[in-house]
Amino acid sequence: MGLHSYNEETGDLEYYCTNPECSHHSCADWEAFRTCAHHDQMEYVVVPAAEMQQRLAGVLPPEQLQQLGDTIISQQSAAHRVSGGTSNVHHASHEDIKWTGPNEVQLPMCECGTQMTLKVNFSDAELNAPNIKIVRRNKDNPTIIDGIDQHPMVARHQALAKKLEQLGNVYRPLL
Amino acid sequence: MALTVVATGDTITTLSLNQILYYLQQPSGAQEYGNYNISGNCYTSSCYLTCYIETESRNSVPVSAALSTSDGQGGGAGNPSYGSLTMGGLQAYSLVSAATTNAFVGGPHTVQY
Numbered sequence: 001m002g003l004h005s006y007n008e009e010t011g012d013l014e015y016y017c018t019n020p021e022c023s024h025h026s027c028a029d030w031e032a033f034r035t036c037a038h039h040d041q042m043e044y045v046v047v048p049a050a051e052m053q054q055r056l057a058g059v060l061p062p063e064q065l066q067q068l069g070d071t072i073i074s075q076q077s078a079a080h081r082v083s084g085g086t087s088n089v090h091h092a093s094h095e096d097i098k099w100t101g102p103n104e105v106q107l108p109m110c111e112c113g114t115q116m117t118l119k120v121n122f123s124d125a126e127l128n129a130p131n132i133k134i135v136r137r138n139k140d141n142p143t144i145i146d147g148i149d150q151h152p153m154v155a156r157h158q159a160l161a162k163k164l165e166q167l168g169n170v171y172r173p174l175l
Numbered sequence: 176m177a178l179t180v181v182a183t184g185d186t187i188t189t190l191s192l193n194q195i196l197y198y199l200q201q202p203s204g205a206q207e208y209g210n211y212n213i214s215g216n217c218y219t220s221s222c223y224l225t226c227y228i229e230t231e232s233r234n235s236v237p238v239s240a241a242l243s244t245s246d247g248q249g250g251g252a253g254n255p256s257y258g259s260l261t262m263g264g265l266q267a268y269s270l271v272s273a274a275t276t277n278a279f280v281g282g283p284h285t286v287q288y
Contacts, residue, residue, distance in 0.1 A: 002239035002287050010255065018206070018241040018285035035176070037206035037285060042179045042194070042264040063261045071186050101258035115258035116241040129262060131203045131235035151203050151239045153287075172224070 001116055002153040004030070004087055006160055011092040011161060015107060016085065022112035026085030028078075031152070033134075036081055043077040046070055092163045099171040105161065120161035122154060133167060201232040201288035211242060212281035213255060217271045225280060226253065230288040235288045236262045242284035260288035 005014045017024035020038035027036035047055070052071045060068075088110055090097070096108035103121040110116070126132060132151045138144035164170070178194050181187055201207055207230055215224045230237070237260050241277070246255065253270040271278040 003254045019243055034204035038177050066197040073186050073188050075190055104258055104260050106256055114241050114243045118239045119260040126236045129236040130200055134203050
């Protein structure tokens with residue numbers, strides 16, 4: 001899940017639960033780039049011939065484009081996501097926010113018993129991982145790359161770690 | 176999320192191929208889930224029991240992970256925690272409060288990429 005939001009000024013953090021049975025699970029409210037492992041599904045849809053021809057324009061020669069009819073394809077669907085659940089909101093000074101490793105911070109347990117841990121420190125190699133370094137493609141022409149962004153949760157988690165250190169909440173080895 | 180099998184004659188899109196690639200290298204915002212179970216004996220109080228959870232995704236870095244205890248918890252096993260959250264997997268561990276012959280805790284886990 002990770003942090004849904006973190007306010008650096010107030011120190012308030014917000015996160016939803018991953019448990020699909022929990023009242024704090026509300027995947028319809030998540031950011032657009034996120035998927036839900038429990039509610040997203042692959043579905044078959046019919047793409048009308050005209051739209052299919054538009055999608056493949058420039059890829060297929062005109063004579064083949066004209067032969068395209070209505071086409072059945074499978075695509076990922078978020079239609080089954082649930083909404084209405086509330087997020088967990090706490091302040092960074094909450095006593096149950098604890099370091100479980102040099103790079104991991106545990107958040108207060110959800111009332112359903114689900115425990116979430118955040119990765120808050122990233123090495124240079126990890127910051128170059130394919131899911132952390134995000135290629136932003138042009139909406140009209142996906143073959144064009146407009147820029148490269150960083151996974152938005154990384155900055156939130158790093159900011160929380162910085163705040164925790166300011167509050168004196170630092171990693172201490174178990175042994 | 177279940178994968179879609181491509182049959183002979185089907186129209187193959189980038190998603191048809193990417194559903195496999197995403198399984199091995201999860202994209203930003205994707206989730207992977209499964210089950211874990213920690214169990215063992217403790218010869219004294221305040222023992223740590225651990226298990227390593229290997230993710231199916233290899234090259235992507237988890238930004239968070241969550242685990243539940245809904246499959247059961249007993250024998251003095253405390254609420255589990257995560258550590259060593261890196262590409263390829265993570266470690267789950269539980270602090271056991273007293274000497275016991277069967278401490279256990281387990282349930283579903285979700286890894287966020």
